Amino acid sequence: MLLALDDDIFDAFLTPEALGRLAGQARVARAGAQDWTGHPDLAEARVVVTGWGSARLDPEVFARAPRLTALVHTAGTVKAVLDPSAWHRPGFVVSSQVEANAAPVAAHTAALVVLALRGTLGLRERYRRDRRDLFTRRGWVTDPSRGLAGRSVGILSASRIGREVIELLRPHPVQVLLYDPYVSPAEAEALGVTWVASLTELAERSDVFSIHAPWLPETEGMVDAEVLAALHDDATVVNTARGAIVDEAALVAELVTGRLNAVLDVTWPEPPADDSPLWDLDNVFLTPHVAGSLGSELAVMGGQAVDEVLRLLAGKALRHEVDPRSFAQQA
Known part of the structure; x- marks a missing residue:
């Protein structure tokens, strides 16, 4: 051999x-x-x-x-x-050995989904900037947009990793929504998630929108401007799949306004261009494709x-x- x-x-x-x-x-x-x-x-x-x-x-x-x-x-x-x-x-x-690699991706993703729902990632940046002022004001403690209870997580694709993320989120008091054109309502119910009929509906109902689709010709750019526009203000896009699944120009256009947040382990191109706003935006948590095994x-x-x-x-x-x-x- x-x-x-x-x-x-x-x-x-x-x-x-x-x-x-x-x-x-x-x-x-x-x-x-x-x-x-x-x-x-x-x-x-x-x-x-x-x-x-x-x-x-x-x-x-x-x-x-x-x-x-x-x-x-x-x-x-x-x-x-x-x-x-x-x-x-x-x-x-x-x-x-894709199954062995799926476990760390799912663990990485689920951890970041929890941190995003609690607002921890953004608070880190604000704490570094405002220091004592942020600590003493503490208005963020009572902010109803933070926390897990009653919040919703949208899962795009019941892929191997998508299913593992669903399992890891099960102990938490969140509603998990699923869009996958190959999964029936009955199959979604068996997974313990709420089936939604379209990608736009998934975006509309998600506090965190987590991408787990494979990168194929038919999925390239599927998270487009229309889907991103359907996300409510202060929603978070999590991508640990492939950057090309998202229309990155449309995502950046939303992010520079401050309307959305993003947790991106992958981008397109990868790494981002030197002048990409993704490097410097406080509402972007950017990592160098580390969700997989390391x-x-x-x-x-x-x-x-x-x-x-x-x-x-x-x-x-x-x-x-x-x-x-x-x-x-x-x-």
Whole structure:
């Protein structure tokens, strides 16, 4: 098997303990993320393990890898590393550790939704600016627009992460609304959320509007000026999905007026342009795409990928196999 991860991330994903579990199971060759497609052992490789920045497995590479039967991705989406033509090879399987990556994204998002509802993020900026004046006035304590009780959180898309956020919000006294054109009212009820019929209605009824749709051609720019205009004053847009799902020019136009707030882990372009107002607005909480796995969480994905490789070698079914029938609709 080829381990096609660059040196700067290799040890974080594939720890000595994880690699030790591969010892004696197969001949392992290490290759760079970009140069694995030209590795001298490619023709003999049965499995390639990829990660962030790995070169794409396309028809040309397939032609040079006649024995390749599996791609195991240590990260989430495989679209950057896998050409759809791969599904035409009989018996070829793909594993993605998207579920392991979903947990930290959901935890990050749910925490920020709670902080946004309580007004904590904006208070931090005001406290830094006003200092003692803010502390002594304390009018924000009785402000009915702060707090969790009786507030509403709109979830755009019952994706894997969207569903995990719903679960994490369940203990809190908030109403969770859901818009997803593929989810019926009955399915929404089973999830314990309130179904809404349109994206605009979701915006109208949300104190916090949290985006969890995949970035696809049909979702690009779906949170447009009309949707943003439907949000009530002082509502917060939370985006930990992909920046391109939002019409960023329309969002910035709302934000510079101070009418809305935003918690943005992703933007489009990413990072924002040097002169983007997003850098300096007090009503924007901007982070550099950190909601996904980081630090110690990377080893969880790498360890899960090794588990998948061991299943393949033992002739067992993958636990995290990518379904080619839904590949086009996946993030």
